[in-house]
Amino acid sequence: xxxxxxxxxxxxxxxxxxxxxxxxxxxxxxxxxxxxxxxxxxxxxxxxxxxxxxxxxxxxxxxxxxxxxxxxxxxxxxxxxxxxxxxxxxxxxxxxxxxxxxxxxxxxxxxxxxxxxxxxxxxxxxxxxxxxxxxxxxxxxxxxxxxxxxxxxxxxxxxxxxxxxxxxxxxxxxxxxxxxxxxxxxxxxxxxxxxxxxxxxxxxxxxxxxxxxxxxxxxxxxxxxxxxxxxxxxxxxxxxxxxxxxxxxxxxxxxxxxxxxxxxxxxxxxxxxxxxxxxxxxxxxxxxxxxxx
Numbered sequence: 001x002x003x004x005x006x007x008x009x010x011x012x013x014x015x016x017x018x019x020x021x022x023x024x025x026x027x028x029x030x031x032x033x034x035x036x037x038x039x040x041x042x043x044x045x046x047x048x049x050x051x052x053x054x055x056x057x058x059x060x061x062x063x064x065x066x067x068x069x070x071x072x073x074x075x076x077x078x079x080x081x082x083x084x085x086x087x088x089x090x091x092x093x094x095x096x097x098x099x100x101x102x103x104x105x106x107x108x109x110x111x112x113x114x115x116x117x118x119x120x121x122x123x124x125x126x127x128x129x130x131x132x133x134x135x136x137x138x139x140x141x142x143x144x145x146x147x148x149x150x151x152x153x154x155x156x157x158x159x160x161x162x163x164x165x166x167x168x169x170x171x172x173x174x175x176x177x178x179x180x181x182x183x184x185x186x187x188x189x190x191x192x193x194x195x196x197x198x199x200x201x202x203x204x205x206x207x208x209x210x211x212x213x214x215x216x217x218x219x220x221x222x223x224x225x226x227x228x229x230x231x232x233x234x235x236x237x238x239x240x241x242x243x244x245x246x247x248x249x250x251x252x253x254x255x256x257x258x259x260x261x262x263x264x265x266x267x268x269x270x271x272x273x274x275x276x277x278x279x280x281x282x283x284x285x286x287x288x289x290x291x292x293x
Contacts, residue, residue, distance in 0.1 A: 012085055013085065014086065018103055035052065037269070046063055066145040108205050164197055174207075
């Protein structure tokens, strides 16, 4: 894939303009249109789900075989003071098996979460589960795409040392709007390590952003307001107090522009080839593999 144009949005945020990938992407959600959902990576099914009940609970079953788009991380990589937002953007551009398709994608460093996200709503069980999507405030959690390692596994123990040292690389998450939550693209063991050390995992969140016209309209309006406020200072005496106020207004404008949200584009559900019958066949094979689920 050709490298896309990048728009820095301030510390820890950028927008990646993707071209040459018209879709469907390699990692994609498909639907039967009758409540059946499939997550696929290439030709490999990874997750089967069906909504049911008045709350539209999503009952899901995951399958082995997910492949991270990120190359394995060495200890030296994690201690390198890397700009992880830019590094993940480059890796996603160069990788197969990602959700990227033509359009604008935001990557943002996120270090704070509501406490329930990585506690009650972090789906640790494998392979089945149930997400309450529309009742009780929704789900808002994190969904692993592979079986989690135990906290005392060798690789997790190495990551736990990085967590204690403050050098643990962020977990890469993909925001899925119809789940009102995220799936882990890379960093399952790092998430386990951070939690085992009593820490909230730092993350880089990948989400699809809308066309920049709406953002530019908001930015122009913000700029006009800033210019008006700055002109009001021109009538004041040029003394240290005025200059301090001018500098503070300039900093405030820069910070506000950097935090101007791009918003979210709904995660696309592609038609499942074969429809409900194909979903039923996949579900039947999965139940033969896990008969007690």
